[in-house]
Amino acid sequence: MRQLRLFGMAALAVTSLSACATKGFVRQGLEDQRVALSTELASERSARIAGDSTVRADVTRDLAALRADLTTLRDEFGAKITAMENQVKFAFPVHFAFDDATVRDEDRQALERFAAVVRSYYNGAAITVEGFADPAGSRAYNLDLSQRRADAVREYLASQGVPPSLVTSVGYGSERQVRPGAMGNDTGAELNRRVSFVIETPAEATVAAISMRNN
Numbered sequence: 001m002r003q004l005r006l007f008g009m010a011a012l013a014v015t016s017l018s019a020c021a022t023k024g025f026v027r028q029g030l031e032d033q034r035v036a037l038s039t040e041l042a043s044e045r046s047a048r049i050a051g052d053s054t055v056r057a058d059v060t061r062d063l064a065a066l067r068a069d070l071t072t073l074r075d076e077f078g079a080k081i082t083a084m085e086n087q088v089k090f091a092f093p094v095h096f097a098f099d100d101a102t103v104r105d106e107d108r109q110a111l112e113r114f115a116a117v118v119r120s121y122y123n124g125a126a127i128t129v130e131g132f133a134d135p136a137g138s139r140a141y142n143l144d145l146s147q148r149r150a151d152a153v154r155e156y157l158a159s160q161g162v163p164p165s166l167v168t169s170v171g172y173g174s175e176r177q178v179r180p181g182a183m184g185n186d187t188g189a190e191l192n193r194r195v196s197f198v199i200e201t202p203a204e205a206t207v208a209a210i211s212m213r214n215n
């Protein structure tokens with residue numbers, strides 16, 4: 001549209017030049033075109049600045065809301081949130097009974113809140129659910145058990161509106177133990193029977209997580 005207006009101005013200038021040969025009229029015509037062009041450029045520049053300011057305000061508001069919700073996950077549900085390059089990792093106190101892969105009733109509220117955060121701020125992002133087991137049992141059995149735990153959480157997130165096509169579940173067996181060697185009814189063994197989440201996320205969401213972590 002701008003190009004059409006500029007073309008129209010140029011055509012008008014040419015018409016003016018051919019219609020009257022007086023130098024004063026020519027100078028006035030060119031000056032009118034210069035003023036009109038300057039006015040249009042100034043108008044477009046103001047509109048662009050206003051648009052950029054609106055975008056910045058929207059981003060600031062969204063980051064503030066995300067930071068508040070991440071703080072809630074940390075303070076109310078004990079989530080440990082770690083920001084990495086293009087990723088945010090959530091370690092939740094979502095645990096499992098010994099030799100069991102069923103999502104516990106007491107963990108449903110935390111998973112529901114996590115799903116709400118995903119829907120609001122990480123829509124379309126790839127999510128990995130990592131499942132773990134305590135060291136009781138064979139390596140093969142623990143890998144299978146941890147996979148079933150990750151699958152169960154993935155299904156629960158799907159029931160809360162998180163698209164299953166975006167969620168990958170992976171079982172790590174008894175790797176990365178929180179309480180090394182704790183199993184069965186040992187103190188702290190439930191910390192080894194857990195899930196964690198990794199979200200592939202754009203930089204602005206990572207910034208929010210970093211700022212929350214540093215406060």
